[in-house]
Every structure is written in C-alpha cells, then in structure tokens.
Amino acid sequence: MQAEAYIVYTDGACSGNPGPGGWGAVIRRGELEEEISGGEQLTTNQRMELRAAVEALNKIPAGEKVKLHSDSAYLVNCFNQGWIEKWQYNGWVTSKGEPVQNRELWEQLLELAEKLEIEWVKVKGHSTDQLNQKCDQLARDAIPDGQPKGEDDILQKVKSSASNQGITVDVKESRRMAVLTGGGDCPGLNAVIRAVVKGAAYKYSYQVVGFNNGFKGLVENDGYVIDDYTVSGILNRGGTILGTSNRDNPFDYRPEGSDYTKTGEDRSASAINNLKNRGIECLVVIGGDGSLLLAHRFSELGVPIIGIPKTIDNDLPATDVTFGFDSAVTTATEAIDKIHTTAESHHRVMVVEVMGRYAGWIALEAGMAGGGDIILIPELPFQYSCIVDKIMDRRSKGKKFSIIVVAEGAHPKGEEPLYKQKGSVKRLGGIGEQVSREIERRTGMESRSTVLGHLQRGGSPTSYDRILATRFGVKAVELFHEKRYNRMVCIRGNSIESALLAEAVKGTRRVDPESEKVKTAIAVGTSFGCPIG
Numbered sequence: 211m212q213a214e215a216y217i218v219y220t221d222g223a224c225s226g227n228p229g230p231g232g233w234g235a236v237i238r239r240g241e242l243e244e245e246i247s248g249g250e251q252l253t254t255n256q257r258m259e260l261r262a263a264v265e266a267l268n269k270i271p272a273g274e275k276v277k278l279h280s281d282s283a284y285l286v287n288c289f290n291q292g293w294i295e296k297w298q299y300n301g302w303v304t305s306k307g308e309p310v311q312n313r314e315l316w317e318q319l320l321e322l323a324e325k326l327e328i329e330w331v332k333v334k335g336h337s338t339d340q341l342n343q344k345c346d347q348l349a350r351d352a353i354p355d356g357q358p359k360g361e362d363d364i365l366q367k368v369k370s371s372a373s374n375q376g377i378t379v380d381v382k383e384s385r386r387m388a389v390l391t392g393g394g395d396c397p398g399l400n401a402v403i404r405a406v407v408k409g410a411a412y413k414y415s416y417q418v419v420g421f422n423n424g425f426k427g428l429v430e431n432d433g434y435v436i437d438d439y440t441v442s443g444i445l446n447r448g449g450t451i452l453g454t455s456n457r458d459n460p461f462d463y464r465p466e467g468s469d470y471t472k473t474g475e476d477r478s479a480s481a482i483n484n485l486k487n488r489g490i491e492c493l494v495v496i497g498g499d500g501s502l503l504l505a506h507r508f509s510e511l512g513v514p515i516i517g518i519p520k521t522i523d524n525d526l527p528a529t530d531v532t533f534g535f536d537s538a539v540t541t542a543t544e545a546i547d548k549i550h551t552t553a554e555s556h557h558r559v560m561v562v563e564v565m566g567r568y569a570g571w572i573a574l575e576a577g578m579a580g581g582g583d584i585i586l587i588p589e590l591p592f593q594y595s596c597i598v599d600k601i602m603d604r605r606s607k608g609k610k611f612s613i614i615v616v617a618e619g620a621h622p623k624g625e626e627p628l629y630k631q632k633g634s635v636k637r638l639g640g641i642g643e644q645v646s647r648e649i650e651r652r653t654g655m656e657s658r659s660t661v662l663g664h665l666q667r668g669g670s671p672t673s674y675d676r677i678l679a680t681r682f683g684v685k686a687v688e689l690f691h692e693k694r695y696n697r698m699v700c701i702r703g704n705s706i707e708s709a710l711l712a713e714a715v716k717g718t719r720r721v722d723p724e725s726e727k728v729k730t731a732i733a734v735g736t737s738f739g740c741p742i743g
C-alpha cells in the first residue's frame with residue numbers, strides 16, 4: 211500500500227486550561243512545513259482541537275492520503291467508531307438527545323474526510339514520538355499568556371522548544387510577501403495571483419500570504435498562506451479567489467454595515483502592524499488607480515510596495531496596457547457582433563454602452579473590432595448633428611441600420627457626463643439611452659440601447675490577458691527578489707518593465723484623438739460624432 215503523503219498532528223493546546231489556541235502541524239513528505247495554524251479565541255479544548263484539525267486538513271490537496279494524529283480520543287472515535295454518522299443521521303443530536311456542540315466544525319471535517327483519504331490515529335500522551343512531542347510543545351509554548359500569537363512567534367517557539375528537547379526541527383524560513391486584489395474585479399486577477407505564488411515558490415521558495423477582500427482583509431488581518439495547491443486550476447477562472455472590495459480604505463475605514471456617508475477611522479496603523487506581525491516584507495497590490503493610490507500612501511509610510519496594473523478601463527499611466535482590458539474588449543466585441551445581426555434585420559439604430567470611466571479605450575477598440583459605425587468617447591465630445599449626418603449618409607447608401615458604440619463617460623460637447631446616483635454613490639451611466647432617444651427624435655428611425663455593464667468584467671480571461679497577467683506576476687516576484695520596491699510592473703511595447711509607483715498614480719491615461727488608432731478608424735469611415743470624423 212502506498213504510504214501517506216501527509217501526517218497531521220493536532221492539539222487543543224491547553225488541556226485543563228481552556229483558553230485561546232488550537233493548532234495543527236502539517237508534515238508533507240517527512241518535512242515539517244511552515245503551514246502551522248495558529249490560535250483563535252476559542253473557549254473549549256475540544257473546539258480548539260477540531261479547529262486545528264479543520265485548518266490543517268484544509269491545507270492538503272484533495273485525494274491525498276493523510277494520517278491524522280490526535281490526542282483527542284473524542285475526535286478520533288467520532289470517525290473510527292462512526293459517531294459522527296449517527297449524529298448526522300439523527301439530525302445533529304447526541305445519543306443523550308442534546309445538540310451536538312461545534313456542529314459547523316464537525317460538518318467541515320466530514321467534508322474534508324470525503325475529499326481526503328484520512329486515517330485517524332489516537333496518540334497516547336505526548337511523548338510517544340518526536341514529532342508529536344514537538345507539536346505538543348509548540349502548542350503550549352505558543353500561548354503561554356493566553357494570547358493568540360502570529361505565525362512567526364509560533365515558528366520561533368517550535369524551534370526553541372524542540373532544540374531544548376534535543377530535537378532538530380527542519381523548518382525552512384523563507385522571505386514572505388503578501389498579495390491582495392483591490393477595486394473592481396476583472397478577468398486575469400487569478401492568473402496574476404497564480405503567477406505570483408508559483409513564481410515565488412518555484413524559483414525562490416518565497417512564501418505568499420493572501421489577504422481577503424482587498425484592503426479590508428489587510429485591516430482586519432484576514433489572510434492566509436496561499437501556495438501552489440491553492441492556486442492550482444485558477445489560471446482560466448474569472449474573478450479573484452481572494453475577493454475584492456472597492457470601498458474599503460484603511461485611511462478612512464468604516465467597519466462592515468456602517469454608514470458609508472460618514473467619515474471613517476484611520477486604520478492604516480493596524481494594517482501596517484498586521485504586515486509586521488506576519489513577517490511580511492512587501493505588499494503586492496493588484497489594482498487600478500484607487501487601489502494603487504492607497505498602495506502609494508502606504509509606501510509613503512514606509513511599507514515596501516509592488517503594484518500590478520489591473521483594470522478593464524486601460525486608463526493607468528506608466529503602462530501601455532493593463533490586464534483585463536483585452537478580455538473586456540473581447541466580450542464587448544462579441545456583444546456588438548450579436549447586436550449587428552438584429553440591427554440589420556430590424557433596420558434600427560442600435561446603441562451599445564460600454565464601460566471605461568473617463569477613458570474611451572474599450573469603446574474605441576471594441577468599436578473598431580466590432581465594426582461600429584459611430585464610436586463616442588469621452589476624449590472627443592460629440593454633437594448630435596454629426597451623429598445624425600452619419601446615420602443619414604449610411605441610409606442614402608442603402609445601409610438602413612447603424613451601430614453606435616458609446617463609452618459610459620462620453621458626453622455631448624459642452625455638457626457633463628451622465629451619472630446614476632445610488633445612495634451616496636455616483637456612477638457613470640445612462641448616456642446610451644440618452645443617445646438612443648435623441649436619435650429617434652431627430653431621425654424618426656427606431657433605436658434601441660443595450661448597456662453591457664458588468665458582463666465586461668466577468669468570465670474567463672483571454673489568452674492575451676492570461677499571458678500578460680503571468681508576465682506581470684512573475685515580474686513582481688523578481689522585483690521582490692531584488693528588493694526593488696515602490697514600483698509598479700508595466701508593459702512598454704512588448705517588454706515587461708517597472709515604473710515608479712508615484713508615476714503610475716499620476717492622473718488618467720486617455721485616448722489621444724490624434725493617435726494612429728483613431729486616424730485608422732476614421733480612415734475606414736468610422737464617425738466619432740464630431741467634426742474630426
């Protein structure tokens with residue numbers, strides 16, 4: 211029979227002295243790993259043991275063989291004696307008819323037991339084998355004063371307590387960086403996370419901590435070590451496994467559920483402490499202008515930062531392209547292709563509103579790729595008379611339909627962009643509908659508008675974005691290796707480089723109306739709804 215690849219030790223930490231704690235040690239192929247779960251404020255010894263088992267087993271990839279050593283007869287018997295199945299069958303009540311305590315943890319263990327091949331082993335006391343002895347000592351030493359400690363403390367403790375016992379503990383200490391994804395999501399975020407983690411692990415054995423939900427996780431210290439297994443299979447997945455948030459600002463922080471119209475608290479110091487306590491040398495921020503501005507503020511407070519430019523809007527200075535843009539353009543192009551066929555059948559003017567904020571990149575590129583007859587971008591304020599001229603000109607040539615691609619930030623000359631207000635938040639939107647109504651009024655032709663909205667941020671990244679994201683992620687690791695901080699990775703031409711973060715947060719990169727792309731579109735008859743074309 212093949213031997214187990216993993217051995218897990220768990221301990222409730224303070225028998226007879228309920229308090230915070232609970233941990234597990236994962237030994238992968240004979241080597242004690244750094245992934246040791248630390249304490250949590252828990253109130254019973256049994257609960258600590260269960261939490262430790264759940265945390266430790268969660269670090270192991272599905273399908274692996276595991277030997278779980280525990281000094282808790284209760285935990286081991288639950289599985290070996292089939293108690294847990296009986297509880298489940300009886301609707302989570304014990305044989306005494308009482309509700310099973312810590313049900314959520316038992317349920318998680320059941321799920322893990324289905325995913326892994328676990329052998330549950332009761333160990334006698336704590337002196338039967340060296341590894342268990344180490345783990346036991348680790349648990350006790352880690353929480354002498356009843357306070358949960360960070361992972362580094364625990365590692366230090368395990369080393370010193372083991373050496374006091376004459377045991378050599380081979381714990382690899384590696385440099386550690388953290389990563390978070392902030393702001394609106396876009397395809398390719400997972401591909402970057404994967405590249406950072408794999409790039410750090412394969413070449414250098416560096417460790418990566420992921421913070422959940424953008425800067426919120428950093429403030430709340432909600433993070434965990436992400437490794438090669440965590441990032442397996444995510445290259446082609448949209449969204450972000452870390453979650454994101456575009457309203458949690460550590461310098462003006464409001465806890466969950468608070469009133470977002472009121473001023474928050476400055477929690478930047480807790481964010482910085484969380485990095486320090488976890489032994490994190492550098493924070494990698496994958497974000498657009500908002501998140502990179504926050505990252506820049508942290509860099510001014512002395513936090514080493516590396517930025518990775520993300521946004522479907524493609525509007526960041528200091529890089530020719532941001533990842534996510536190509537995927538959004540591809541989605542918008544596919545939509546325009548579909549709108550085309552129905553426009554032609556009904557002889558209508560179809561208006562497609564795309565995202566992009568104050569930059570017209572998505573409208574320009576999707577408009578060109580989808581053969582839009584009129585492209586309206588914020589950089590070239592439009593005039594309805596020019597739009598009508600173009601539609602009529604097409605009609606006179608027997609083309610009874612027209613496609614207009616309008617950026618959400620586009621606006622008529624002399625007017626402001628349109629916004630939609632939701633509570634205290636103002637977001638761009640509504641110009642597509644306005645253009646459509648105005649065209650019906652001025653031409654008498656039927657018109658419909660479609661807002662592509664968040665469709666442009668969803669789904670799988672294109673192969674271009676997967677590759678760009680991978681190149682950006684690996685470059686970020688190289689910068690970390692060289693300790694070149696406060697920079698943002700970027701692409702110039704086809705070369706992956708880096709720029710000063712300060713340069714990357716200066717303003718917005720917009721479409722140049724004089725650019726070759728705009729001129730090319732005009733050369734094939736596209737109108738920008740204004741006298742230049």
Ligand code: F6P
Nearest residue numbers: 394456521522523565566567638
């Ligand atoms: O910046 C990305 C983006 O999708 C913009 O194009 C759009 O204006 C905005 O985010 C929408 O934000 P939200 O996800 O908050 O609706």
